[in-house]
Amino acid sequence: MSQTDDALLAKAEKLAKKFIITDGHVDFPYRLYAEKFKLDDAHANIPVSSEKGNFDYERAKKGGLDAPFMVAFIPASYQDDLGKAKVFADSLIDMVHWIIDRHPDKFARGDSPSMIERNTKKDLISFPLALENGAPVKTLEDVAYFYQRGIRYITLTHAKDNHICDSSYDTARTWNGLSPFGFEMVKEMNRVGMIIDVSHISDSAFYQVMQTSIAPVLATHSSCRKFTPGWERNMSDEMIVELAKHDGVIQINFGSSFLDGNINAIRDSNRAQVKRLLFQLHLTEDDPAAKKITNRFVEDHPEPYATVQTVADHIDHVKSLVGMDYVGIGSDLDGVGDSLPTGLKDVSMYPNLLAELLKRGYSEDDIEKICYKNVWRVWNKINQVAAQ
Ligand SMILES: [Zn+2]
Numbered sequence: 001m002s003q004t005d006d007a008l009l010a011k012a013e014k015l016a017k018k019f020i021i022t023d024g025h026v027d028f029p030y031r032l033y034a035e036k037f038k039l040d041d042a043h044a045n046i047p048v049s050s051e052k053g054n055f056d057y058e059r060a061k062k063g064g065l066d067a068p069f070m071v072a073f074i075p076a077s078y079q080d081d082l083g084k085a086k087v088f089a090d091s092l093i094d095m096v097h098w099i100i101d102r103h104p105d106k107f108a109r110g111d112s113p114s115m116i117e118r119n120t121k122k123d124l125i126s127f128p129l130a131l132e133n134g135a136p137v138k139t140l141e142d143v144a145y146f147y148q149r150g151i152r153y154i155t156l157t158h159a160k161d162n163h164i165c166d167s168s169y170d171t172a173r174t175w176n177g178l179s180p181f182g183f184e185m186v187k188e189m190n191r192v193g194m195i196i197d198v199s200h201i202s203d204s205a206f207y208q209v210m211q212t213s214i215a216p217v218l219a220t221h222s223s224c225r226k227f228t229p230g231w232e233r234n235m236s237d238e239m240i241v242e243l244a245k246h247d248g249v250i251q252i253n254f255g256s257s258f259l260d261g262n263i264n265a266i267r268d269s270n271r272a273q274v275k276r277l278l279f280q281l282h283l284t285e286d287d288p289a290a291k292k293i294t295n296r297f298v299e300d301h302p303e304p305y306a307t308v309q310t311v312a313d314h315i316d317h318v319k320s321l322v323g324m325d326y327v328g329i330g331s332d333l334d335g336v337g338d339s340l341p342t343g344l345k346d347v348s349m350y351p352n353l354l355a356e357l358l359k360r361g362y363s364e365d366d367i368e369k370i371c372y373k374n375v376w377r378v379w380n381k382i383n384q385v386a387a388q
Pocket of ligand 1: 132200221335
């Protein structure tokens, strides 16, 4: 590393401490659930210090992370039973509240920008909550219910079409956009002050949200489709322009397959090969024998990773399309498995990204906007619209 790179990193580390880094999407709660986290003494320290995963308090402090949106992720399988989806969402929310209660000297609720600002002054990490997949929202009243529980954004759907709208990953196109309930839900979210997250939804659902919502929206963990041609999960240039026209923000996802179309294709083809292999051996994915074969395949076919520079390319691209006011960070840490870019493997590494932006000539004001100000503008505006 050259002298100037060292100096840039030192400056980036300072900025990471100075600015209230707000990350739009951290899948820590579901990761804990998958690791069979229990609300007891034996598990209580995992959120503070852990060898596993991408988030804990110690690494967050090192990286200057202040307000990760803690995501209650609801897999599509829960959509068959919306009541069950609600119980599961509540259990993940309870988990986050329990962690805050156990560590009041480290974590706090992050219900609003002003609350987060106060917490940050006290050196606490704030946990605004999010619901990824609207499956638990069975009735319009549930929007206010989840708001009262601390949820501040709802991703309308996830991997499959649900009762609210179509998913970018699903080919069924059940509603050709939003369902009748989905249109009503968008209005209710405006009324309550709940942020609408347009990540994961289909293009037509996105445009219908833009026509319906009277408040700006976030894409909490999406990247630019320009770099992954044809992949609907990311946002096209036209969509980014439309989002910005309505004062919304795209928060860039760090997953390598979100960042680089070639890596995306390699991962797709590897997944297909594993599937074929298991099929030939008459094994299902959950079979213990299948795990071994899958692991062996992954070892033999190491997948490439994107880099800090690739993430910066996406930020550059949004800037070139619409300017500095519509881009933020939505890492998807703890949600994209072993696909994180070199230099951005966990919550301790945000300074590497800030250093790259400095290197590219971004000003401190620009970086402050990317770290939190842009997203906070949207959040405050949504609160204003709700209060009217
Ligand atoms: Zn997601």
